Amino acid sequence: MRVRFHTLGCRLNEAEVERWAAEFQHRGVALAGAEEGADLVVVNTCAVTQEAVRKSRHLLRRARRANPKARLVISGCYATLSPDALADLPEIDLLVGNRDKDRLVEIATERLGLDPTVRPTVDVAAPLFARGRQRAFVKVQDGCRHRCTFCIVNVARGDERSRPVAEVCAEVARLVAAGVHEVVLTGVHLGGYADAGDGDLADLVRSLLAETEVARLRIGALEPWDLPDGLWPLFADPRLMPHLHLPLQSGSDRILRRMARRGTSGDYARLLATARAAVPDLVVTTDIIAGFPGEDAADWAATLDFVARAGFADLHVFAYSPRPGTPAAGWAGQVDGAVRQARCRELATLAGAMRAATLRRFVGRRVAVLVEARGPAAIPGHWSGYTPGYLPVRVATGDAPVPVNRIVEVDLVGVSDDGAALLGEVFV
Template sequence: MKVHLKTLGCRLNEAELETWAVAFQQAGHQITRAAEAAQLIVLNSCAVTQDAARKSRQLIRRIHRDNPHAKLVVSGCYATLKPDEAAALMGVDLVVSNQDKDQLVAKTLSELDMDTMPDLSSEPAASSLFTRGRQRAFIKVQDGCRYRCTFCIVTVARGEEVSRPIAAVIDEINTLHQQGITEVILTGVHLGGYGSDTGHSLTDLVTAILAQTRIPRLRLGSLEPWELPADFFTLFHNPRLMPHLHLPLQSGSDTVLRRMARRCKTAEFA
C-alpha cells in the first residue's frame, strides 16, 4: 500500500510524520510523495490560529477532491479540538486525536481494515525523510505545556507536559544518523520544559546527545531563554551544537505581554 503523509503547522507535526512514516514502512507499506498515487493519506492538521484551522479544512477537501479513492486519516490539533467537525468533512475516514497519536498507525491499519495490504514487511534501510524530500530530521522530545498563555490554544489541544526518555531520543538520533541524516532539530510544544515530569532537564538531554551520538549537527527548536540555566550556554562550546536560538518573544509591549500571560518583560530582552 502506498501512503502519503502531509502536515500543516509546527515542527512538532513534522516530527510526528517521520515517526508514522517509519511505522508504516515497518508494517510493509511504501511512503510516496505523490498524493494522487496513494491508497492512504494521513494529514497532521493545525489549529494554532483560526486561519490555520480554515486551511486544515480546505486541505482536507482538496485532498479528497484530488484523490477521492484514497482513505483519509486526519489527526493533529484541528482534529483534536473539532473532532466531530473534522469527521463530518467529505472524504474523512478516521479522526485520531493528539492523545492517540502514538497508536495512529495501528488504529489506521486495523480500523480501516488496511493491515492486510502490506507490500513488504521490513526495517527501512534509508530514512523515509529522503522519500519525502527532506534532508534533516525534527525530533519530538516532549509534548504539551504546563503554562496557559491567554492567546494559545495549543496547550488545550496538546495537554500536559510529557517528556520522552533520554535513551529513546538517543536511539532515534543514532538510527537516523545510520540512515544518512546529518542534522537533527529537537522540538516540542514547550521545549524548555523538557524533563519537568521526569526529573531531567534540557541540559541533561543535550549533554547526553552530544556524548552518546555522532550526529554532526544538532539544533534546537523554539524555546524561551529565561528557562535555561546559566550552565546551558556552555554547551555551545561543542561545535556540533549549532549556535542558534529561536526565541518566541511575542511582543515588544509590556502591556501586551501581560495580557498574553507571558512570563517576561521587554527589559529582559530589549
C-alpha cells in the same frame, strides 16, 4: 499499499509525520512517490490561528480530490479541538486526536483493516529522504503547563510530558546510522523538558552530543524562560548549531502581562545578552503578534522599538487571531483587522531590513552548509542549504553539482538580489 502524508503548522507536526512514516514502513506500507496514487492519506492539521484552520480544511479536501479512492486519516490540533466541525466532511475515514496520536499507525491499521503488501523496512531515514527532506525532526517533549491568554495549543496538546533521554539518544543514533546529518529537537515547551531520571534540556543535549555521532544538532523553538544555565556552555561543541528561535510576542510589558507571558521585555533583553555573550555569532529569531486585544499605538511603538534594538536575524509576524476557548478571544478592546494587518506590514518591512543586515554580516565567511535541495528553478547551477546559524544559502556548483545531503565548506560571497539568501561557492 501506499501512504501519503500532508502536514502544516509547527515542526512538532513534522516530527510526528516522520515517525508515522517510519512506523507504516515498518508494518509493510510503502510511501507513495510524487507521481503515484495513494491508498491511504494521513493529514496532520494545525489550529494555532483561524487561518491555520482554514488551511487544514482546504488541505483535507485537496487530499481527497487528489486521491479519490484512498482512505483518509486526520489528526493534529484542529482535529482534536473541533471534531464536531469535521463531522460534515465525507472526506474523512478516521479521526485520531492528539491524545492517541502516538498510536495513530496502530489505530489506523486496526480500524481501517489495512493489508500491507510490501516487505517491511527498518530504514528509519527512508521516509524522510523520500519526502525530499534532509533534516530530521525529533519530538522530545509535548504539551505545555503554561496558559498564555492567546494560545490554544495547551488545550489541544494537553499536559507536559517528556521522552526519556535514552530513548531520544537511541532514535537519533538510528537516524545518523541511516545517513541523516542534521537533527532538530522539537516540542511545545522545550525549555520545560524534564526526564525524571536524567535531568533537563541541557542534560539531553549533552547526552546527544556525547552518545551519538550526529553532525549537526539544532534546538527548535524555545520559550524564553525555564532555560537551564547549563545549556550555554554546550554551544562550544561546533555540532550544536548556533541558532535559537525565542518567541517574544510583544515588546510592550503591558501587553506581555495581558498575554500572561512569564517575563518582561527587560528579562528578554537580559537573556539575549547572556546568550550572545556565551555563543559567538549566535543567530536569534523570534515571533511577534500584532494587534493583541488592548494593544494601542504606544504599545505597538514599544514593540517596534524593542525589535529594532534587539537585532533579530528574522521575525515571524502574526496578526492576532481570536481562538475560541482562549481568554483573550472574549476580551473587549479587540483591534480592528485593518489595523492588525497594517502593523504586520510595518513589522515585515523592519524584518526585511534586519534580515538583510544579518546576511551581509556573514559575507566573507567560510561555513559548513548541509546541501538540502536544488536551488530555485530560475537560477540554474545552484543548490540550497543552511549555514550553522540557519541562514539560507544558494550554493553555486557550476558543472559539478554537489550531491544532496552532503555537508560542504562554502565561501559566502554575497547576498542574492532579492535579499532572501546568501550566495556561496563551494570551497575546493
